[in-house]
Amino acid sequence: MQGTNGNHTREADIVLRLEGVTKRIGGRALVDKLSFQIAKGEIVGLLGPNGAGKTTTIRMIVGLIGMTEGDVRIGGYSVKSEFEQAIRHVGGIIENPEFYPYMTGWDNLKQYQRMSEGVTEARIHEVTKLVGLQNALGKKVKTYSLGMRQRLGIAQALLHRPSVLILDEPTNGLDPAGIREMREYMKEIAEKEGIAILVSSHLLSEMEQMCSRVVVIQEGKLVTVRSIGTEEKRERSTVQLSLQVDRAEHAAGLLRQMTETRDAEVVQTSEVRVQLGLAHEDIPAVVAALAAAGIRLYRVEEIKQSLEDEFLKWTEGNRIA
Numbered sequence: 644m645q646g647t648n649g650n651h652t653r654e655a656d657i658v659l660r661l662e663g664v665t666k667r668i669g670g671r672a673l674v675d676k677l678s679f680q681i682a683k684g685e686i687v688g689l690l691g692p693n694g695a696g697k698t699t700t701i702r703m704i705v706g707l708i709g710m711t712e713g714d715v716r717i718g719g720y721s722v723k724s725e726f727e728q729a730i731r732h733v734g735g736i737i738e739n740p741e742f743y744p745y746m747t748g749w750d751n752l753k754q755y756q757r758m759s760e761g762v763t764e765a766r767i768h769e770v771t772k773l774v775g776l777q778n779a780l781g782k783k784v785k786t787y788s789l790g791m792r793q794r795l796g797i798a799q800a801l802l803h804r805p806s807v808l809i810l811d812e813p814t815n816g817l818d819p820a821g822i823r824e825m826r827e828y829m830k831e832i833a834e835k836e837g838i839a840i841l842v843s844s845h846l847l848s849e850m851e852q853m854c855s856r857v858v859v860i861q862e863g864k865l866v867t868v869r870s871i872g873t874e875e876k877r878e879r880s881t882v883q884l885s886l887q888v889d890r891a892e893h894a895a896g897l898l899r900q901m902t903e904t905r906d907a908e909v910v911q912t913s914e915v916r917v918q919l920g921l922a923h924e925d926i927p928a929v930v931a932a933l934a935a936a937g938i939r940l941y942r943v944e945e946i947k948q949s950l951e952d953e954f955l956k957w958t959e960g961n962r963i964a
């Protein structure tokens with residue numbers, strides 16, 4: 644699976660796609676023209692300081708609130724116009740999942756199984772093993788730790804074999820050991836089930852260890868999309884470029900067309916800026932294509948700062964934790 648560094652994603656592997664998603668309330672944009680996509684088997688972090696719009700974005704993805712503009716496609720289906728088909732592909736934990744505390748973990752999942760079509764007991768065993776809960780299934784949920792309750796929630800969300808798992812701040816309240824365990828089973832879920840996972844957080848350090856990419860937002864706007872990897876891996880894969888042009892939207896469209904053959908990932912970050920990951924040898928051809936299309940190119944810069952430095956800069960004054 645090559646989608647993990649975000650530079651070799653095939654169109655057919657995209658399972659979640661946000662297209663200019665916007666939420667305005669009382670004239671204020673809580674989420675503003677947000678676009679990004681996630682492929683099969685990828686774990687992507689939606690990262691931003693408190694109040695950046697993460698929860699609002701996630702609530703729109705799963706249809707809990709409406710979008711003012713834009714659309715979300717899940718498994719190719721529009722959340723706006725084909726909600727039922729779209730939502731069938733999603734397993735989501737937005738608020739704390741509710742369980743019957745006096746029933747065992749197993750009985751809680753059996754209860755859920757009765758309400759859902761096509762979920763077998765074998766599947767219950769499979770998902771509880773994935774989250775490492777198989778030995779605690781006979782215990783009452785009221786005796787579970789927060790981490791165990793969360794695993795039960797994730798097991799439940801996985802029962803119907805969704806193609807996307809969406810988790811809002813899942814590490815909140817977990818101790819370091821709980822966070823580490825979560826990281827491990829999330830990776831296993833993504834790998835073994837080929838699921839795309841979107842997980843929100845305001846902590847870069849956690850996301851760096853868990854995710855293959857992060858989508859950074861601030862004040863509802865996309866700041867950047869970054870691949871996470873070792874320095875060595877980054878060097879071998881692609882160069883992250885920021886292009887300053889006269890018409891970023893036009894340039895981004897053109898670059899996306901080229902992406903299909905050149906494996907780049909294109910993000911418009913402002914009216915005049917486009918970011919993309921490119922193989923070193925592809926840079927001249929891309930510059931030439933932009934010029935040929937009449938787009939004025941003012942700057943081609945490599946983005947080199949560490950993600951940590953940048954994240955602190957973006958979120959200066961906004962960060963609570």
Ligand SMILES: Nc1ncnc2c1ncn2[C@@H]1O[C@H](COP(=O)(O)OP(=O)(O)OP(=O)(O)O)[C@@H](O)[C@H]1O
Pocket residue numbers: 668673691692693694695696697698699700845
């Ligand atoms: N229904 C609403 N009406 C007006 N403003 C809202 C509403 N819901 C959220 N907001 C505001 O929108 C902004 C984004 O909120 P959101 O909860 O999406 O952020 P977040 O990134 O999830 O932050 P946190 O980590 O604190 O949950 C905040 O400034 C919040 O106060």
